[in-house]
Amino acid sequence: MDYAHLGRSGLLVSKVGLGCMNFGDATGEQEAFTVMDRAVELGVNFFDTADVYGGPQRPDMEKGFGTSEEIIGRWLKKSGRRDDIVLATKAYQPMGLGPNDRRLSAYHLKRACEASLRRLQTDHIDLYQMHHVDRATPFEEIWQAMEQLIAEGKITYxxxxxxxxxxxxxxxxxxxxxxxxxxxxxxSLYNLTNRAIEQELIPALKHFGVGLIPWSPLAMGMLAGKREGEKTVRRAALGERFTAFADRLNAYEALCSELGHTPAEVAQAWLLHRPIVSTLIAGSRTVGQLEAAVEALNVRLDADALDELDRIWPGPGEAPQSYAW
Incomplete structure (x- = not known):
C-alpha cells in the first residue's frame, strides 16, 4: 500500500480508501465485516462514511438511516481495530424530520457528531466532513462549533x-x-468523465494545501469496463449518458487493452497520478471490488498514456485562462 499526507496535514492515509456508503444497503453486515477485515490486511487505513449512509437517504424511511456507521461501530468493537484506521464521517443531510435535524448550524453539528460517535462506538472521529456547503450558516458559526468539538476531543481534523x-x-x-x-x-466528484473541478476547485485546493478525495472514480460504473459476456457495467441503467459517451468509451477501452490493464484499473490509476489526490474513495461492495481498486496502485501511466487519456477525456482547463485571455 502507498500512503500520502491528507492535504497539508501530517496525517498519512492510504492512497486507496474504503468507501462505506453501501454498508447496510447493497452490502450486508457480515459481508461488510469481511470487506473491512480485508481492507486492513491490504493496508487500507482510510475508512469513509456519513451519518446518512446505509439506506434510502430520507429521514421518513423506517430503516437504513445511520446503518453504515452502526455496522462500522460493531466491526470496530469486534475487531479491536480502531487505532489501525483513520475514521472519517460526514454531517449535513437530514437525519430527522425536525427543522434543525440537518445542515451545518452549530446546534445540528454538535448533535450530529455525538450521534455519529454513539453509532460508531468510538470516542473520536479522525476526519469530520461537512457533506455539503450550507450557505445559510456563516462559517464563523461553523468554525465555532468545530473548534468546540476539537477542544472536547471528539474530532481531530x-x-x-x-x-x-x-x-x-x-x-x-x-x-x-x-x-x-x-x-x-x-x-468531490472527480473522474475521467467529469473533470469540472479542474477549472476552479482544484486550483483553490492547491493554493490552500487542501487534499482532494475523489468520489465516484468509476463514474457510477461507466469506467468499470466489460464483464465477460455482458455489456459494460451499468450501461443499460446509464441510458442516454452512456450513449453520449459511447465513442469515447470505445476509444478508452481500446487504450486500456493496449496498456494491458482493465478500464477500472486505469480510471483509478489516472486519479492516483494526480498530485492533488490524497486518497480516492473505492466504494467497494465486495472484497473482489476492493482488491481490484488496490490493484490500481500497480498501474504506471507514462506521459504518452496520460496524453492519450487527456485526448479521449479532455478537461476544462484552469480558470481564468480556460475562458479568458
Missing part, C-alpha cells in the same frame, strides 16, 4: 465535501482568522 472553489477559500480564510488549521481535505 475537519474536511469538506461538494464545495465550490470559492467555498473552500471562504471557509479557509475564516478559519485562519480564528487561528485554526481549517480544512485539510475536500471530497
Amino acid at each position: 475537519v474536511g469538506s465535501s461538494n464545495f465550490a472553489g470559492w467555498d473552500v477559500a471562504t471557509a479557509q480564510l475564516k478559519a485562519e482568522a480564528r487561528h485554526l488549521l481549517g480544512l485539510v481535505s475536500e471530497q
Whole structure:
C-alpha cells in the first residue's frame, strides 16, 4: 500500500480508501465485516462514511438511516481495530424530520457528531466532513462549533465535501482568522468523465494545501469496463449518458487493452497520478471490488498514456485562462 499526507496535514492515509456508503444497503453486515477485515490486511487505513449512509437517504424511511456507521461501530468493537484506521464521517443531510435535524448550524453539528460517535462506538472521529456547503450558516458559526468539538476531543481534523472553489477559500480564510488549521481535505466528484473541478476547485485546493478525495472514480460504473459476456457495467441503467459517451468509451477501452490493464484499473490509476489526490474513495461492495481498486496502485501511466487519456477525456482547463485571455 502507498500512503500520502491528507492535504497539508501530517496525517498519512492510504492512497486507496474504503468507501462505506453501501454498508447496510447493497452490502450486508457480515459481508461488510469481511470487506473491512480485508481492507486492513491490504493496508487500507482510510475508512469513509456519513451519518446518512446505509439506506434510502430520507429521514421518513423506517430503516437504513445511520446503518453504515452502526455496522462500522460493531466491526470496530469486534475487531479491536480502531487505532489501525483513520475514521472519517460526514454531517449535513437530514437525519430527522425536525427543522434543525440537518445542515451545518452549530446546534445540528454538535448533535450530529455525538450521534455519529454513539453509532460508531468510538470516542473520536479522525476526519469530520461537512457533506455539503450550507450557505445559510456563516462559517464563523461553523468554525465555532468545530473548534468546540476539537477542544472536547471528539474530532481531530475537519474536511469538506461538494464545495465550490470559492467555498473552500471562504471557509479557509475564516478559519485562519480564528487561528485554526481549517480544512485539510475536500471530497468531490472527480473522474475521467467529469473533470469540472479542474477549472476552479482544484486550483483553490492547491493554493490552500487542501487534499482532494475523489468520489465516484468509476463514474457510477461507466469506467468499470466489460464483464465477460455482458455489456459494460451499468450501461443499460446509464441510458442516454452512456450513449453520449459511447465513442469515447470505445476509444478508452481500446487504450486500456493496449496498456494491458482493465478500464477500472486505469480510471483509478489516472486519479492516483494526480498530485492533488490524497486518497480516492473505492466504494467497494465486495472484497473482489476492493482488491481490484488496490490493484490500481500497480498501474504506471507514462506521459504518452496520460496524453492519450487527456485526448479521449479532455478537461476544462484552469480558470481564468480556460475562458479568458
